[in-house]
Amino acid sequence: MQDAGVLLRIAYEAMKELDIDVVEVLSRCNISEEVLNDKNLRTPNHAQAHFWKVLEDVTKDPNIGISLSKRMPVFTGQVLQYLFLSSPTFGTGWERATKYFRLISDAASVSIKTEGDVARLSVNLDGVTEDANRHLNDCLIIGMFKFCQHVTDGEFKAKKIAFAHPHPENLAAYTSVFTCPLEFSAADNYIYFDANLLDRPSSHAEPELFALHEQLASRKIAKLELQDIVDKVRRVIAQQLESGVVTLESVATELDMKPRMLRAKLADIEYNFNQILADFRCELSKKLLANTDESIDQIVYLTGFSEPSTFYRAFKRWVQMTPIEYRRSKRVGN
Incomplete structure (x- = not known):
């Protein structure tokens, strides 16, 4: 919420x-x-x-x-x-x-x-x-x-x-x-x-503006409802990540939705599934590196990567640092 x-x-x-x-x-x-x-x-x-x-x-x-x-x-x-x-x-x-x-x-x-x-x-x-x-x-x-x-x-x-x-x-x-x-x-x-x-009558009452304002409010609510989809997708990703197999299809199935419909709903609010997945993995990786003593191999597993080399390349692309460098930077002075 x-x-x-x-x-x-x-x-x-x-x-x-x-x-x-x-x-x-x-x-x-x-x-x-x-x-x-x-x-x-x-x-x-x-x-x-x-x-x-x-x-x-x-x-x-x-x-x-x-x-x-x-x-x-x-x-x-x-x-x-x-x-x-x-x-x-x-x-x-x-x-x-x-x-x-x-x-x-x-x-x-x-x-x-x-x-x-x-x-x-x-x-x-x-x-x-x-x-x-x-x-x-x-x-x-x-x-x-x-x-x-x-x-x-x-x-x-x-x-x-x-x-x-x-x-x-x-x-x-x-x-x-x-x-x-x-x-x-x-x-x-x-x-x-x-x-x-x-x-009590409103001193600013204006029927045409009232209708326009209600239309705007309805559109804003519809956008929030679409945003709910992103939150649901992130929750399912969190559940499925340890299995190492997280796809648009697997998430859509969990949400009881066709993959094409999920892709379209995300596109309506300028999101795509791969970016949501990458952002989630990035956030989780940074959190685990900064706040835990989990080994790199364990973090690779928890973030759903198939092997350490793939994780290292992705993390360097996200943060412009290796996982080891990032962990060290967060612990300086602690």
Whole structure:
């Protein structure tokens, strides 16, 4: 599961606002500042736990999720914002957001439920550890709250906020942001608000633009679904590699797909099977050489090569170093 790179860029801007040592944080998270400019960037969701642990460690702030989100710019400039603004009503905007929320994160989902005169916005997180969850919950809820205020020109008011994580030791950080009642250890993360607001007309409503924005969102979702194929291919390669026989045909069979269809799906997103296989072998080889004491013969086996000479030639082509030189370079000073 992955998150949109825009989330990291927003966090980066907030870190600078707070004078946090961004070089230290990014270095410890193995992120380069250059990659933040990639508009197609998506980051692995499992890295959230490490990111928040590093951030709390660097800042010594037990409520860093709240501190950071207070300085985060409003989530703007993305197709979901344009869908909201061009939607006929605030409620219609949320209907579309729930459909396309994967553009923001594979691990988060949102839904709206109305009970009488109260509407409830649910924010569900999947597969995030409890420690990361607390900071991420805080960040998402405050980010959602600010976004709702933005697209309603400040009319949005919360009746109650509920967090899935336990009651914090110090409530002051939360009451500095919210004046409404707060609940903790809830079944999910919720924002309760006046249901009448769902019918609020958008001051920027434009039917033709709304249709165009929805088409764009649909295309982006379709591209993500195709990208899922690459992830599935990599998982099968990992399973089959030790056998030494990994082919387009063997992977397609495992995925219950015809080889021609798999080749076409990969071509649609400008990938080819041989490159995915080579990249996987390269990454695995570098990891084994740098982080283990496995013999070269064992690494040859684990990466699916038939003999050492073939492995040596491939590795030299990938890294411009022999395996021995690469291992030595990674251990200098350790």
